[in-house]
Amino acid sequence: MNEEKLNEKEAGKPPVSFIEQIIIDDLKAGKNNGRIHTRFPPEPNGYLHIGHAKAICLDFGMALKYGGKCNLRFDDTNPVKEEIEYIDSIKEDIRWLGFDWEDREYYASDYFGKLFDFAVDLIKRGLAYVDDQPAGVISEQKGSPTRPGIESPYRNRSVEENLDLFIRMNKGEFEEGSRVLRAKIDMTSPNMHMRDPIIYRIIKEPHHRTGDKWKVYPMYDFAHGQCDYFEGITHSLCTLEFEVHRPLYDWFIDQLRTDEYRPRQIEFNRLNLTYTIMSKRRLLELVREGRVSGWDDPRMPTLCGLRRRGYTPESIRKFIDLIGYTKYEAINDVTLLEHAVRDDLNLRAPRVFAVLNPVKVIITNYPESQTENVELINNPEDESMGSRKVPFSREIYIEEEDFMEDPPSKFFRLSPGKEVRLKGAYIIKCNGLKKDPSTGRIEEIYCTYDPATKSGEHQADRKVKATLHWVSVKEAVDAEIRLYDRLFNHEDPAGQKDRDYREFLNPDSLKLLRNCKVEPSLKSAKPLDKFQFQRLGYFCVDYDSTEGHLVFNKTVGLKDTWAKISK
RNA sequence: UGCUCCGUGGUGUAACUGGCAACACGUCUGACUCUGGAUCAGAAAAGUCCAGGUUCGAGCCCUGGCGGAGCAACCA
Numbered sequence: 001m002n003e004e005k006l007n008e009k010e011a012g013k014p015p016v017s018f019i020e021q022i023i024i025d026d027l028k029a030g031k032n033n034g035r036i037h038t039r040f041p042p043e044p045n046g047y048l049h050i051g052h053a054k055a056i057c058l059d060f061g062m063a064l065k066y067g068g069k070c071n072l073r074f075d076d077t078n079p080v081k082e083e084i085e086y087i088d089s090i091k092e093d094i095r096w097l098g099f100d101w102e103d104r105e106y107y108a109s110d111y112f113g114k115l116f117d118f119a120v121d122l123i124k125r126g127l128a129y130v131d132d133q134p135a136g137v138i139s140e141q142k143g144s145p146t147r148p149g150i151e152s153p154y155r156n157r158s159v160e161e162n163l164d165l166f167i168r169m170n171k172g173e174f175e176e177g178s179r180v181l182r183a184k185i186d187m188t189s190p191n192m193h194m195r196d197p198i199i200y201r202i203i204k205e206p207h208h209r210t211g212d213k214w215k216v217y218p219m220y221d222f223a224h225g226q227c228d229y230f231e232g233i234t235h236s237l238c239t240l241e242f243e244v245h246r247p248l249y250d251w252f253i254d255q256l257r258t259d260e261y262r263p264r265q266i267e268f269n270r271l272n273l274t275y276t277i278m279s280k281r282r283l284l285e286l287v288r289e290g291r292v293s294g295w296d297d298p299r300m301p302t303l304c305g306l307r308r309r310g311y312t313p314e315s316i317r318k319f320i321d322l323i324g325y326t327k328y329e330a331i332n333d334v335t336l337l338e339h340a341v342r343d344d345l346n347l348r349a350p351r352v353f354a355v356l357n358p359v360k361v362i363i364t365n366y367p368e369s370q371t372e373n374v375e376l377i378n379n380p381e382d383e384s385m386g387s388r389k390v391p392f393s394r395e396i397y398i399e400e401e402d403f404m405e406d407p408p409s410k411f412f413r414l415s416p417g418k419e420v421r422l423k424g425a426y427i428i429k430c431n432g433l434k435k436d437p438s439t440g441r442i443e444e445i446y447c448t449y450d451p452a453t454k455s456g457e458h459q460a461d462r463k464v465k466a467t468l469h470w471v472s473v474k475e476a477v478d479a480e481i482r483l484y485d486r487l488f489n490h491e492d493p494a495g496q497k498d499r500d501y502r503e504f505l506n507p508d509s510l511k512l513l514r515n516c517k518v519e520p521s522l523k524s525a526k527p528l529d530k531f532q533f534q535r536l537g538y539f540c541v542d543y544d545s546t547e548g549h550l551v552f553n554k555t556v557g558l559k560d561t562w563a564k565i566s567k
Numbered sequence: 568u569g570c571u572c573c574g575u576g577g578u579g580u581a582a583c584u585g586g587c588a589a590c591a592c593g594u595c596u597g598a599c600u601c602u603g604g605a606u607c608a609g610a611a612a613a614g615u616c617c618a619g620g621u622u623c624g625a626g627c628c629c630u631g632g633c634g635g636a637g638c639a640a641c642c643a
Contacts, residue, residue: 077643145568190571202641243638326573381606413603562603
């Protein structure tokens, strides 16, 4: 072990991914004049999800860390699938995540002219031809992974004829699907993508940016690498499924480049999460079929959904940092994502009292008309967050779950004859209850309090087994609270043969609680404000919330040891 | 039955040009606690897909297997 390694270990330097290692090596070798330039290339046909966040963190993160730049480039080569409405949401989500492309907002459609010229150039060099065959025939001639393809009868047309045809394709003289432009490479290549790939097709639908200027549009493979080249991208990072496209990417770059510079495509593993689907197509189905309330439903793995759920950008970045970038197609445990939010919110979320399923407690020896304001620490993890006053009185709500008439031995909350501490207030003892005779449901719990045990005072340090949160009845504010659970009840809902992922939709993924009581300080809480409801979990104010009608979303529960014991 | 990529605790990652398999999450103890949270201390858990080979020494190099994924859209 050499000294450098020792030093690194002692400094606790986090390991770098194989991609970061390549960047470091390239920098060291002075490649591309020491430039680092990446790009994030979303297709504007859906909302960004946490899988995209993994790519964004890499693309922008590497540029940031190594003094480079990262472009935002919308991959808008297919006017029939793409819509302008997605562009704004994509930009908003990237900014929210904490990244900035400055003035470098580009569109593949910005390069349609250059791409067209390049196609013309390939035709002139005998490296591209117009094929008049229908899709089915072209596909048939392409062969299969185990069977080589055969050449198209149009493969050896003259340059003049190809040129004439291609230009007329773009003028709209031919029907969609009647002709395509193909690169002339190798129909017998073991790599399917090299078997004379289609590079231009006729589409007569207007494009959201270029209108009806073009009647032919480049395919992904003919646009992506060249756009990288035009923008001076050095490291073009994408997911593993593009691995087999790389020879084609390089082939086009070889036809295009004029000096040493060339962008390099590197592939990494995409993000898979347990109990989650990540395909844009399926997420769109959930939205269209009304199985969720929209792209930003808090159960969705979209960035806007996670945001509404109460996730912070920091927690998402932390999570992505944790899972790393490799070439192994991994399935990440959602609990790691949940851990990342808890970890982040623990430090920043103010603690408050909220009772989800209220049951009334009457403190029989507490003066009827009295209310006192007890002081509570806002966040034990961060003294600078200060404290607040919360009203306490004779009648309070506690959590239904915090009382058991017949408790097992491990249960140390309130039960007849037992004492608990009301956090920030007094120790109380239960000595009676009232039940609804017809349902058996507990309506009221009667307790006495010990005035000498007020928090912070001399004799207050008597030990009791449990501390409960509570809300004073008189001052309680009503709230609606939406409890979320995973959207699917199968670890891999999309990966089951012969089973549709919708079969695994969790019927209990949303539970609405309309009779919740929260402390009065929450009255003016604004959408996206985050709190820890003491002993329950982290909650975030929903967009639907108003001052007269508070609505909270459960982000994630606290670790719950009792839940394990009671199983 | 072609090409490409990948196989390290339960999960995700680490181990520089071979040198005591490490970290995080999770799990289990215990301490502390006015959150059954947080924190702290500790434990269990892989011998690196298999079989050979090279080597003083292999997760890493070589050979051969096995297993998984991707690739046959006028999608990206």
